[in-house]
Amino acid sequence: MKKLYVKDALAMEEGKEVVLKGWIHKIYDLGHVNFIKLRDKTGIIQLVASKEELEGLRNEMSVEASGVLSKNEKAPGGIEVQLKEIKILGKAYYDKLPFDINGRKINAALEVQLDHRNMSLRAPRIMAVFKVQEEICECFRAYLRQNNFTEIHTPKILASGTEGGSELFTVNYFDHRAFLAQSPQFYKQMMVGVGFEKVFEVGHAYRAELHNTYRHLNEYVSLDAEMGFIEDETEIMDLEEGFMNYLFKHLKETCKRELEMYNIELPDEVKIPRIPLFEAQEIVYKKYGKRSPKGDLNAEGERLFSQYIKEEYGSDFVYLTKYPASKRPMYTMPDPEVEGGTKSFDLIYRGLEITTGGQRIHDYEMLVENIKKKGFKAEEFDFYTQNFKFGMPPHGGFAIGLERMTMQILGLENIREASLLPRDMKRITP
Template sequence: MEKIFISELEKHVGQQVKLCGWVHKINRLGKVTFVTLRDSSGLVQLVIEGDAIDDLKLEISTIVEGIVFENPKAPTGLELHEPRFTLLGKTYYEMLPIEVNGYKNKSSLEVQLDNRSLSLRSPKTRAVFKVQEEIASCFRTFLKSRMFSEIHTPKIISSSTEGGSEMFTVHYFDKRAFLAQSPQFYKQMMVGAGFERVFEIGHAYRAELHNTWRHLNEYVSLDVEMGFIADEFELIQLEEDFINYLFAALNKKCSKELELFQVTLPSKVSIPRIPLKEAQEILLEVYDKSSPVGNIDAEGEILLSKYVKEKYASDFVFLTKYPISKRPMYTMPDPDYPGMTKSFDLIYKGLEITTGGQRIHDYEELKANIIKFGLKPEDFGFYLDSFKYGMPPHGGFAIGLERITMKLLGLQNIREATLLPRDMKRLEP
């Protein structure tokens, strides 16, 4: 008899089936014991009449064979009768370090992360990563439908992509190297190499001295770069189209997971676009909130999102026209707005989840801008040289996978949306 998944049981009512999974709950009620079995696809109730198996413990792994019955009173409407157990992986504990079968995990986040292989067994925790998996899958499917090619770029690099100091250094034989902050240089090079439209789902590293609810030192970046664009608003529209594609897919494929978090996604989003200077004025006039030069801070993002929600009924807002001084050296200046760039951020429910914009595509202009930023063109030789051979107008953006997951599900800490977090204090598990 072949193994099936719990999610497939409704196709086998009245039949003998074989399941594999873990014992999630055990409820002994007189002569009847109700056992909940869990696999990667869901939960099902098993009904044992008579004496229960003595060795049956929470989280033991087992094979179960039994007959599928419909029962409206069962938690999922189905249950297995006459179950026969073959116990597999033994358990070696007196008391579980964290609760797995409760709806709300009563352990602190740090304790859950210390026991990650166990905390991930919780159906609600697993639901986070089911949704996250679908986000990444939708990103890939959507872009491939738009003629984008998936690429995989190096994460050990010779120089900073943004001229910053927040880089992790590594010993690379007899040289000093860095962990990539982003695939920025390489995705631009691939546009110029003839791929034209590229994307990557990969890890990025930031040696930021932050240990907050919104920061990670290693995260997954959803990167896009597109050639032959007219301006940054073509990129903005591309991302808005992706958000709509994503929400439609999540509503269809992850309805149970969204319901667990009491999340309702709109069928259609239309995202306002507000220049940064105007956003700063709104914060000052409406909330008496001043902003740092050339940006808005974390509190400003929250307040602006509140304003946008009330005025435009949107959880999203694009901020445009950032100053040259606050963007990387490859960002295209905007001649219609002196001192500003053709760049943008996407704020979602009070948190920046995307940074993007048009890039400088002219070799001499890029070289001059590198010098203006106090950097040395020779330090960016391999990157700069690729602009000598007819680089088209191009641009792109990057979405933080953990950030969009956190905000979409209403989580309180980005580590909840991270399989195995890496921050200032955590290097294990």
């Protein structure tokens, strides 16, 4: 018989016959009265069982339970199921679970939880992270499609390194040495230039970075957008600001339960202050006495500056603009109004960078000059610059790290919590 979702059963009238399928979340063998908490994708419901019906059941087995709904104010959701029959669908083969997932919190270190991802993901609070993540992806695509963007899929196996060539994983590709893509940057620009005009991609990106921090993954999902026929980088910032508003509205509608689990209240409107980097550096120095590295904010600076913006503007977001060319890739459009500056920006959200973006150089000769200025050999970038010989329009774009965005929205402490199966320097399993 077709399964009913727990969420729907909880919303029904008493007296209804139901068939539920899910996992045994917890067994209460109290002698005089016996319960099972049944968990499915949508929630948890209480089943009232006889002593005999509990026999042979264990936590985390998957079962089919049929019975009749009855009211009980003490039951979660105010309704429970008087069990008529329970069948085991998926057996359990363990002596002891690695840790319990049916308590208030999981009593295991993050590393242990990640080692046993087949267990930790069962906890409703952990599964909730990925409901939010799914909706972020969905919003990103829906918002951009509404704005006439085309979805693309570009190769992750490359012949040449991008953006300077460091921090690349190598792949043994038949007789060649190839690389895993750090970003779809070059390809998304190419696709704007061939006539798609506006493109986006949701895909994996790979960084062979040698740091193991709370905010880095070596494989992550990049939400990339690139848009042609722009006037300047402010259009890109407008676009992303529009996305944040679209996203938060959507999350409030679709992830109410999940946001409540994390005590998150999202703002009704996102209006993002735009502040040149050098001003931000000054503020961090004057207000907090912290010096910034040349042409950048460090992690502490981002955090302090976010704090300042929250106090002054009431905003969780801030655009840092006009980064110096020395700190940006060779394709970044210079800003003639700022000595050594560029038309680029970072988006800081709750103290952490979640986006880099800006206008790119679209003229072939200017691009070649800029590559040389950066100290690279222009010939080595032929594969890239040749795309600029055929009428590349003014364009720009941005990229959001999906796991970072998820982490910041939910206030998670470690980016690994925002990946189903994270990959870092020490982890390529499960």
